[in-house]
Amino acid sequence: MNRTIRSALGRAFASRVVATLLTATVLVAPPLPARADEPIERVNAPYSGVRTDRRSDLVILPLLAAMDEPPRAVSDADALPLIVPGQVAWPEAAAWATAPNQKALIDGLYKVTEANDFKDSMIFALPYGVEDVSPDLVKARMYVELGDPPLLAAANIQYLPAIRTMTRLAHVEAIRRSSEGDVLGGMEVLARIAFFGRQLAERPMHAEVYLGYMMIWQAMERMADIAYTDFRGARSILSSGQAARLPDFINRLEEDRGVFAIDRLPFPTGNRAAAEQLISRVMQQRGGINQETFAATMARISAGGRPLRLFGEAGRWQLTAATQRDWFATLEELGKLYDDWQSRWRLDPFDPRMLQPFYATNLDKNQFPVLAASAPAISDLFPMRQFVRTSIAGVRHALGVLAFQYANRGWPPHLSSIRPNFIRAITSDPFNPNRARGQQPPFEYFVPIRDSVDPGPRDERRPHEMVVFVAGGQNFTIRLREDTFVLYSTGPDGGRNNADRIQNVWHVVKDTDLLLWPPVSSLWRQHLKDVGALK
Numbered sequence: 001m002n003r004t005i006r007s008a009l010g011r012a013f014a015s016r017v018v019a020t021l022l023t024a025t026v027l028v029a030p031p032l033p034a035r036a037d038e039p040i041e042r043v044n045a046p047y048s049g050v051r052t053d054r055r056s057d058l059v060i061l062p063l064l065a066a067m068d069e070p071p072r073a074v075s076d077a078d079a080l081p082l083i084v085p086g087q088v089a090w091p092e093a094a095a096w097a098t099a100p101n102q103k104a105l106i107d108g109l110y111k112v113t114e115a116n117d118f119k120d121s122m123i124f125a126l127p128y129g130v131e132d133v134s135p136d137l138v139k140a141r142m143y144v145e146l147g148d149p150p151l152l153a154a155a156n157i158q159y160l161p162a163i164r165t166m167t168r169l170a171h172v173e174a175i176r177r178s179s180e181g182d183v184l185g186g187m188e189v190l191a192r193i194a195f196f197g198r199q200l201a202e203r204p205m206h207a208e209v210y211l212g213y214m215m216i217w218q219a220m221e222r223m224a225d226i227a228y229t230d231f232r233g234a235r236s237i238l239s240s241g242q243a244a245r246l247p248d249f250i251n252r253l254e255e256d257r258g259v260f261a262i263d264r265l266p267f268p269t270g271n272r273a274a275a276e277q278l279i280s281r282v283m284q285q286r287g288g289i290n291q292e293t294f295a296a297t298m299a300r301i302s303a304g305g306r307p308l309r310l311f312g313e314a315g316r317w318q319l320t321a322a323t324q325r326d327w328f329a330t331l332e333e334l335g336k337l338y339d340d341w342q343s344r345w346r347l348d349p350f351d352p353r354m355l356q357p358f359y360a361t362n363l364d365k366n367q368f369p370v371l372a373a374s375a376p377a378i379s380d381l382f383p384m385r386q387f388v389r390t391s392i393a394g395v396r397h398a399l400g401v402l403a404f405q406y407a408n409r410g411w412p413p414h415l416s417s418i419r420p421n422f423i424r425a426i427t428s429d430p431f432n433p434n435r436a437r438g439q440q441p442p443f444e445y446f447v448p449i450r451d452s453v454d455p456g457p458r459d460e461r462r463p464h465e466m467v468v469f470v471a472g473g474q475n476f477t478i479r480l481r482e483d484t485f486v487l488y489s490t491g492p493d494g495g496r497n498n499a500d501r502i503q504n505v506w507h508v509v510k511d512t513d514l515l516l517w518p519p520v521s522s523l524w525r526q527h528l529k530d531v532g533a534l535k
Contacts, residue, residue, distance in 0.1 A: 036280060039152055039273035040129060043204050047125040056112035056122040056199055063105040064162040065140035067169075071096055074168050078471065081225070081521040082528065083172065085179045088535055097172040105166060106173055106189065113195040116252065118261040124199045128155060128270075147300065151281065152274030153374045154301050157207055163200070167193055167215050171222050178226045183237040184245060187223050191252065194219035195259045204270030206376035213381070213388050216260070220391035221504075224398055224519040231402060232484075232522075243406040247422050250399050254424065255392050262389050267345040268378070272338040275374045279334070282370060283327045294321050302373055320369045333368050341378050349386055350435050380506075383492055387506035387514075389430040390489050394516030396423055397443055398487050401517070411485050415445040431514065433494040443489055443516065444496060449482040468523055469503040469512070476527045480518070487517040 052058060073079055073089035074096065083089050096102060115121045127133065128144045137143050145156040170193035178186030197215025200208050230237050237243050255262055278301070282294045298320075299313035324330070340359035347354055358379045365372040397415065400423035404412045412418055419426050428440035435441075448464035463479040464486060470476075480486065488499040491514035492507060503512040504520050528534035 036277065037150060039277040040146070040150060043152065043270045043273050044127040044129075044131075047123075047127050050123050050125040054122050055125045056196070057124045057126040059108050059112050059122075060105075060124075060166075060196075061126065061137055061142040061159060062140075063101075063108045064159060064166060065137070065142050066101045067105055067162065067165065068096060068099055068101050070165055070168065074172060075165070077164070077168070080168055080171060081222075082525055082534060084175055084229075084525070093172050094176050097169055097176055102169055102173075105169065109166070109170065109189075109192050109196060112199075113192040113259075115195075116258060118198070118259050118264060121195070121199060121259060124203065126159075128152060128205075149281075151277060151297070151301075152205075152270065153278040154297075155205065155274070156305055157205065160207065160211060163211065163215075167197075167218065171218070174222060174226060178230060178236075181234070181236040181240060182242075183226060183230045183240075184242045184249060186226050187249065190219040190223045190226070191249075198260055198262075198265075201265050204266075204268050204273075206268050206271050206378055206381070209265075209268045209381060210384070213384050216388050217391045220388075220395045221519060221521055223395050224517060225521045227399060227402055228517070228519050228522045238406050243403060246399055246403040246406070250396050250403070250423055253392060253396050255389060255427075260392055262385060262392070265385075267342045268381075269342070271374070271376055271378070272334070275334055275338075275371060276331075278370060278374050279327065279330055283324075283330060285327050288326050289321045289324055291321075294318075294324075298370065298373060317369075323366050324369055325367045330368055330370060333363070334371055337363060337371065337375060344382070349382075349430065350433055354382075383506040383508075386430050386492070390514060390516075393427050393430065394443065394487065394489065394514075397426070397445075398517040401445070401485055401487065411447045411450070411482075415442055415487075429489045431492060431494060432490045432496075443487055444499070444513075445485065445487050447482055447485045448480040464499070466499055466515075467501050468515070468520060468527075469501070469509075470520065470524055476524070478523055478527065484518055486515075489514040489516060 071089065071092040073083055074093050079089075083093050085094075112122045126143065129146045129150050130138055130143065133143045141158040142162065143158060145158055146152065147154045147156075170189050174186040174189040176186070177183075177189065194216045197212040197219065199212070200215065201212030203209060203212070227237075237246070252258055253260070278297070282290055282297050284290050295314045295317040298317040299310050302317070303309040303313045325333070336359050344351075344354065344358075360375070360379050363372060363375070397418070400418035401412060401415070403422040404418045407422075416426055426442050429443045432441040446464075449461040452461040452464070463481045465477060465479050467475055467477050486499050488502075490496055491503070491509070491512055492505075493510050493512065495511065495513075497511055497513050499513050499515060501512045502515040502520065503509045504514050525534065
């Protein structure tokens with residue numbers, strides 16, 4: 001990057017504070033060694049040849065920069081499932097979603113998610129750092145700030161908050177369209193934000209991949225919520241004739257043949273490159289730490305962009321330096337850490353090796369504090385990926401059951417009954433471990449009362465009672481009758497528990513299932529209404 005642009009952009013605020021506050025100590029940094037930027041070039045290399053017309057970042061980022069500030073209620077991610085027509089916050093949320101800048105952003109979202117196959121999808125190809133990034137995007141903070149000197153381990157991915165806001169916009173717009181009778185239109189908005197999340201999940205840095213997976217899961221949950229709300233209410237999808245188009249929509253969500261192809265997502269290698277660059281910066285090849293760079297650099301990373309923490313963090317890292325192993329031991333440990341993750345990435349989830357703890361559980365944070373500070377929780381991506389697979393497949397099957405009901409005025413006798421008219425194929429439950437002799441166990445499906453296995457006195461059938469655990473440690477009990485159906489996954493614990501206890505998380509919680517229908521967000525919102533807690 002030429003000096004004129006660098007001068008115009010200036011240095012990152014946190015980097016200036018490090019230089020100002022810490023020069024008086026031992027923290028004056030010498031010039032970077034030759035090829036210190038090689039890891040950055042390596043991470044950016046796949047994006048250098050992407051054609052302009054295939055770059056979704058060039059479409060989305062300027063629109064994100066122009067987006068209006070959202071209402072306070074929309075900014076609260078936990079409150080978003082409760083913002084629906086009829087609630088106090090809804091008019092302001094709907095007005096924001098339909099303002100010109102937000103309408104332009106939704107149009108841009110559609111533009112970058114037109115492909116029906118992942119191989120033809122656009123690519124979010126923004127490079128890391130300011131090289132080859134337009135000054136307008138840098139000025140708008142729609143880029144990845146690496147600081148001075150540039151370090152991947154200190155990456156501030158400045159567009160992520162705006163993408164989170166765009167995700168909330170998509171949810172509000174989906175609800176708005178659905179509430180006005182365009183149920184499939186609302187679900188299509190959610191499909192598009194999920195497809196864009198898939199693009200983000202292809203990025204090499206953990207923070208972006210994590211957000212991409214979250215976007216997909218949240219879109220699937222909201223899609224089911226919209227379908228459930230309409231079914232329990234106006235049934236606009238039926239009265240308007242949209243129900244006949246449900247099978248085509250369902251088949252676009254196929255994970256193995258369509259846009260998602262979750263199994264084809266690459267392992268995120270950016271954080272390994274970041275760690276290699278960091279080691280070369282703070283350690284000496286023939287010795288231990290580099291006294292001139294160690295504390296300042298590590299403080300810059302661990303302070304997380306909060307300048308007031310830099311002094312305290314620098315002092316802590318000076319004390320930590322004494323326990324850090326040497327260059328060769330650290331690189332060897334780095335290899336073990338990432339080789340374990342990367343070698344498992346393509347394994348079948350039920351491969352015996354996946355039962356073994358990740359090498360990350362052995363990492364000695366006292367001997368390798370540099371690795372402990374720079375290695376994200378990549379182990380979490382494995383169950384999260386299964387969770388996302390389950391969410392996508394679960395929505396397809398739930399919508400297939402709903403399409404069957406609309407067409408036949410009754411629930412299918414078995415889950416397999418929805419194939420092939422309403423779904424191309426019944427797929428297995430990604431979490432169910434019962435794979436002996438090639439078995440592919442489907443999701444669990446039943447209609448309360450109709451399929452009850454626990455008849456009450458005088459052989460009467462009882463409603464199905466389930467306890468639902470939600471974020472924050474809250475829980476509630478709900479009773480379901482034959483006016484709906486239950487579709488569930490065994491969840492991460494792999495056990496069939498008849499959907500008696502529900503907790504929709506991707507880590508193992510014993511004796512709980514993962515509920516796909518009715519949607520947990522719908523049940524939670526109804527519970528809050530019933531107890532007078534939702535206005």
